[in-house]
Amino acid sequence: MTTVARASMPGAVRLSRALLIAVAVSHLVIPLVMWANEDALRAQVATTYPGFGQAEIVRSAEVAVESGSVFHGILLVLCVVPAWKLxxxxxxxxxLITATQVLSLVFSVFSWTSSPMFHAVIPVVALTQVxxxxxxxxxxxxxxxFA
Incomplete structure (x- = not known):
């Protein structure tokens, strides 16, 4: 990146970059929050699946944290790299940014339906992405x- 490119970057693109970095931070924080609230995830699994035994509940919460970490880790990279190249x-x-943000919006529907843990955050991040x-x-x- 050159100083000339930075200086000529329009304000809308600079703001978009800042918002993309904010979205990236959310993808970093979400798995940490899930990990810190794994007990709440276990309680949620137990409520949703009353037939599960304790081992199944614990494993389900672990899988949720692990898969959430991988998923959000990929989205983190797909925010940081394009933000750097913008x-x-x-x-x-x-x-790339458009495709990843639209896909992330679609995936947020899954997050919304799978757990109320992030119901306050999902609309804010979604609006930021739009x-x-x-x-x-x-x-x-x-x-x-970009022409």
Whole structure:
């Protein structure tokens, strides 16, 4: 990245980058919160699946934390790398960000239905993702930057 690229990056793209970094932070924090609240996950599994024994409940909560960590780890990388490359103005970065954020929005429906733990956070992150994608495509200076 050159100083010239940074200086010429439109405000909408800079704001989009900041929002993308905020989304990346959420993907870092969510698995940590799940791990710290594994007891709450166990209680949730026990309520949802009353037929499960203690071992099944514990393993289900562990699987939720492990799979959540992998999933959000991948999304973290898919936020950080394009955010780092955004100053280049390469059109692939805008397309990659758009695709990953839209897919992340779709996957957030699964998160919403699988656990109420993040019901307060999911709409905020989803709105942030919509705004950051709109900032990459809607303003004329952003479109020109990626042309």
């Amino acid at each position: 100053a280049s103005g390469w059109s692939w970065t805008r397309r 705004v950051l994608v709109a900032l990459l495509w809607a303003p004329r200076p952003a479109r020109d930057f």
